[in-house]
Amino acid sequence: MSRRIYIETYGCQMNVADSELMLGRFRSAGYERAELPGEADVILLNTCAIREHAEQRIYGRLGELSRYKVRRPGVVLGVAGCMAQHLKGRLLERVPLVDIVVGPDAYRDLPLLIDQAREEPVLATRLSRDETYADLAPARADGVRAWISIMRGCDKFCAFCIVPYVRGRERSLPVGDVIKQVEHAAAEGFKEVVLLGQTVNAYRDGDVDFAELLRRADRVHGIERIRFTSPHPADMTDRAVEAIATCAKVCPHVHLPLQSGSDAVLDRMRRTYTIAHYETLVAKLRAAIPGLSLTTDIIVGFPGETEADFEATRAAMLRTRYDAAFVFKYSPRPGARSAEWPETVDEAEKTRRISLLIEEQKQTSLEINDAAIGGEVEVLVEGPARRDPKQWFGKTLQFKTAVFPHRDENVGDTLRMRVAEVSPYTLFGDGVPAAIRTAEDVTV
Numbered sequence: 019m020s021r022r023i024y025i026e027t028y029g030c031q032m033n034v035a036d037s038e039l040m041l042g043r044f045r046s047a048g049y050e051r052a053e054l055p056g057e058a059d060v061i062l063l064n065t066c067a068i069r070e071h072a073e074q075r076i077y078g079r080l081g082e083l084s085r086y087k088v089r090r091p092g093v094v095l096g097v098a099g100c101m102a103q104h105l106k107g108r109l110l111e112r113v114p115l116v117d118i119v120v121g122p123d124a125y126r127d128l129p130l131l132i133d134q135a136r137e138e139p140v141l142a143t144r145l146s147r148d149e150t151y152a153d154l155a156p157a158r159a160d161g162v163r164a165w166i167s168i169m170r171g172c173d174k175f176c177a178f179c180i181v182p183y184v185r186g187r188e189r190s191l192p193v194g195d196v197i198k199q200v201e202h203a204a205a206e207g208f209k210e211v212v213l214l215g216q217t218v219n220a221y222r223d224g225d226v227d228f229a230e231l232l233r234r235a236d237r238v239h240g241i242e243r244i245r246f247t248s249p250h251p252a253d254m255t256d257r258a259v260e261a262i263a264t265c266a267k268v269c270p271h272v273h274l275p276l277q278s279g280s281d282a283v284l285d286r287m288r289r290t291y292t293i294a295h296y297e298t299l300v301a302k303l304r305a306a307i308p309g310l311s312l313t314t315d316i317i318v319g320f321p322g323e324t325e326a327d328f329e330a331t332r333a334a335m336l337r338t339r340y341d342a343a344f345v346f347k348y349s350p351r352p353g354a355r356s357a358e359w360p361e362t363v364d365e366a367e368k369t370r371r372i373s374l375l376i377e378e379q380k381q382t383s384l385e386i387n388d389a390a391i392g393g394e395v396e397v398l399v400e401g402p403a404r405r406d407p408k409q410w411f412g413k414t415l416q417f418k419t420a421v422f423p424h425r426d427e428n429v430g431d432t433l434r435m436r437v438a439e440v441s442p443y444t445l446f447g448d449g450v451p452a453a454i455r456t457a458e459d460v461t462v
């Protein structure tokens with residue numbers, strides 16, 4: 019009987035893509051996929067280290083999963099991803115039931131490493147300057163959306179951030195391999211691709227920059243929508259803005275992390291842009307891309323963030339009026355530069371600041387969505403809605419969740435939905451949406 023692999027994924031979309039890559043490696047080595055940890059011979063957690071809370075969750079989950087090992091000692095329990103890279107051998111010491119700790123640049127030979135881990139604990143946490151896995155086929159999850167990493171690592175070294183230490187130096191996949199992956203996704207029936215990288219718009223392969231890559235991806239038949247995340251404001255060239263605006267399949271949604279609205283804080287964070295530069299960029303994007311939806315990431319309570327700095331962030335968010343924002347409490351990450359700086363904002367104050375921003379953002383999101391009532395949106399159908407399976411859901415071009423009464427639509431169809439009601443996070447349609455394209459239609 020063939021062996022079975024179970025992977026649980028935490029963290030960002032790059033980890034989702036990496037898990038599919040690992041599943042591809044296991045598939046080549048003759049493994050089958052297990053849907054539940056209790057059915058697996060190999061249990062892997064693909065982990066995140068971005069905030070302390072992310073690591074706490076993993077420790078909790080490892081505690082739960084260790085019962086499968088106690089019950090069946092042959093089971094291999096492994097930790098992959100950013101927390102593995104961050105803690106290395108300390109993870110084996112702290113959780114002795116873990117058999118293998120494997121970092122993001124060591125997935126190529128993962129099935130072999132697992133075989134070794136059956137004999138003795140394995141630590142595989144060497145970072146590489148050039149590993150991109152460009153030639154490897156991921157085993158993608160079913161659905162309409164394919165995640166494609168186009169670059170790995172990060173060279174920005176923002177003061178708060180662990181990513182450059184756990185994912186290594188920035189490197190781009192060869193453009194030919196990226197386009198092959200987009201074509202392959204189209205051939206597998208995916209309607210949408212999301213190009214991924216920590217600074218995705220820093221992509222470069224020789225003369226091909228991010229703008230040119232978008233143009234080439236835009237020409238791939240069968241793919242209907244192209245998205246990307248996360249661009250860095252400092253890498254957003256005019257060429258890129260123009261490509262986003264003019265490529266028919268590139269969706270009008272940009273996730274543009276701001277982090278703080280105070281120049282003093284941005285400077286200490288080493289974000290390399292000022293609020294004025296950022297807002298000029300937003301104005302350019304909005305002028306070039308009709309119906310643009312903008313989302314962002316914000317950190318509150320960075321060391322030295324004064325009340326005035328916080329108010330500057332609050333004001334910046336109200337000025338830009340994001341469609342959505344992810345707001346985080348600053349979490350010192352050992353290894354990142356700012357972890358050495360004393361924390362000046364206590365937990366209660368962080369909570370006050372984050373709650374205020376979340377509340378105000380909710381109001382803004384609701385106002386923006388309210389304005390869509392009565393209009394029509396284009397929805398790519400994904401499947402039954404979580405709360406009520408008689409309703410189905412999909413994403414709009416702006417990456418908003420749309421929920422509508424299901425009749426005979428199929429996953430992968432594109433509909434025109436009339437917006438009847440909204441919440442800050444969702445658009446609700448009434449009546450029967452009109453079909454624009456079915457899943458079988460192939461676009462050019």
Ligand code: SAH
Pocket residue numbers: 068069178179180215216217248249250275277315316317346347348349350351
């Ligand atoms: N590459 C992206 C960010 C990836 S991490 C960029 O440069 O924008 C996702 C988000 O996590 C960041 O945008 C930031 O808001 C948040 N984050 C990163 N490190 C953090 C930390 N130490 N504490 C709190 N939030 C953090």
Ligand code: SF4
Pocket residue numbers: 172173174175176179180181182216217250
């Ligand atoms: Fe982290 Fe900054 Fe790189 Fe984003 S750009 S991954 S925040 S170091």
Ligand code: F3S
Pocket residue numbers: 028029030031032033065066067068099100101180181184185
């Ligand atoms: Fe987390 Fe690693 Fe992504 S730290 S956010 S999983 S790159």
